[in-house]
Amino acid sequence: MVDAGQLQILAVDIAREAGELARRRRTEGVALAATKSSLADIVTEADREVEQLIRDRLAAARPDDGFLGEESDPHPGTSGVTWVVDPIDGTVNYAYGIPHYAVSIAAVTGEPDPAGWIAQTAVVYTPVVDELFRASRGEGAWLGERRLQVSTVTDAGALLATGFGYDPATHDGDIARVRRLMPLARDLRRAGAASLDLAYVAAGRLDGYFERGLKPWDHAAGALLVTEAGGRLGGRPGGAPGADMTIAAGPELFDRMRELLEQ
Numbered sequence: 001m002v003d004a005g006q007l008q009i010l011a012v013d014i015a016r017e018a019g020e021l022a023r024r025r026r027t028e029g030v031a032l033a034a035t036k037s038s039l040a041d042i043v044t045e046a047d048r049e050v051e052q053l054i055r056d057r058l059a060a061a062r063p064d065d066g067f068l069g070e071e072s073d074p075h076p077g078t079s080g081v082t083w084v085v086d087p088i089d090g091t092v093n094y095a096y097g098i099p100h101y102a103v104s105i106a107a108v109t110g111e112p113d114p115a116g117w118i119a120q121t122a123v124v125y126t127p128v129v130d131e132l133f134r135a136s137r138g139e140g141a142w143l144g145e146r147r148l149q150v151s152t153v154t155d156a157g158a159l160l161a162t163g164f165g166y167d168p169a170t171h172d173g174d175i176a177r178v179r180r181l182m183p184l185a186r187d188l189r190r191a192g193a194a195s196l197d198l199a200y201v202a203a204g205r206l207d208g209y210f211e212r213g214l215k216p217w218d219h220a221a222g223a224l225l226v227t228e229a230g231g232r233l234g235g236r237p238g239g240a241p242g243a244d245m246t247i248a249a250g251p252e253l254f255d256r257m258r259e260l261l262e263q
């Protein structure tokens with residue numbers, strides 16, 4: 001039996017330490033370490049250093065757990081718990097000095113695959129504004145001591161968020177999806193960090209979010225925040241959130257968004 005409360009205590013402690021390291025490294029100056037899937041898909045030395053810190057702290061505390069992180073090799077583990085980690089979500093923001101990025105840490109059980117895992121606890125910590133979003137399965141989603149609840153959309157329309165992939169060849173399709181969703185929208189935001197977009201849906205700061213091309217570590221923690229705040233999360237009809245599509249919103253808006261995205 002997994003004690004999600006204990007996992008959350010560990011995740012909160014590590015996320016705060018990791019977030020402070022990321023913030024400090026940003027003030028010292030950021031060095032590009034490499035490019036990945038495209039020239040625009042970058043990783044900084046800080047991404048790698050922060051992920052290593054998180055990985056080391058988790059291994060010291062729970063040596064039998066698995067690890068799935070953006071910047072290092074996956075480790076299966078034997079405990080049934082896998083940590084899914086994006087050390088600095090919003091890497092391009094971070095590299096440009098835009099203070100909108102987060103440490104995203106989730107603990108899941110079952111297969112380390114979004115299609116089948118069960119998220120047990122989640123932390124999304126954005127160090128510049130010192131906001132720590134957290135949730136454990138069945139225990140609600142929280143920002144500090146405030147319990148989070150997704151919004152209900154008004155006649156003014158929905159405040160939607162989305163993102164665009166690093167591969168320019170995908171941008172036409174992304175823009176076409178934006179065009180299809182705009183009849184639902186009062187306005188659109190593109191802030192550059194999926195975990196914070198999802199946390200903001202959970203907090204009612206956004207009415208809905210959709211993005212194609214996300215990786216498991218981009219949405220693992222934010223997804224639990226959304227569902228524990230009364231929202232719905234999914235992808236293609238009947239599918240889990242993931243590379244094909246990730247959609248998050250309150251129940252009514254979710255169905256309308258998915259219908260238009262599937263046209």
Ligand code: LIP
Binds near residue numbers: 092192193194214
């Ligand atoms: C980013 C996501 C963002 C998406 C970017 C990128 P990263 O993750 O948070 O929503 O639009 O393409 O995937 O690379 O900063 O960890």
